[in-house]
Amino acid sequence: MTRGLVSVATVLVGLSAGLFTAFSYAVMPGLRRTDDPTFVHAMRAINGAILNPVFGVVFVGAGIAAATALAAAWGSDARPWLVAALALYVIGGFIVTGAVNVPLNDALESGDSGPAQLRAAFEDRWVVFNHVRSVLTTASFACLVIGAGRL
Secondary structure, three states: OHHHHHHHHHHHHHHHHHHHHHHHHHHHHHHHOOOHHHHHHHHHHHHHHOOOHHHHHHHHHHHHHHHHHHHHOOOOOOHHHHHHHHHHHHHHHHHHHHHHHHHHHHHHHHOOOOHHHHHHHHHHHHHHHHHHHHHHHHHHHHHHHHHHHOO
């Protein structure tokens, strides 16, 4: 059962890390090449579309699965890796997203200034913190993979 829980956590964290990383190396560089109205329109559409059940299961489920896997493997040699994986995911996935990326998304959505001003207030900071969460969630994934090998 423990191996199964660690496997589920690894898959879900990997999917989250992959999503954030895809934004870092493909989505945001692609949008950087657009004009301001297109950028704002596209990000608003993406931010609306991502709020769906699949994303919810993957994003929230990754944290729950990592915590459950840690509890199940508490007495094993995998524990330090699973502790690190959970901490990195919570910081990168939940804290950075909730403290920076979501408020920026909300400001972009509700902003009524022109597209150039909205983009200027959003893009650079959002991209930097997306890179942060990409690195942290990818490190979480790596810790889960190593932890699985220690079971």
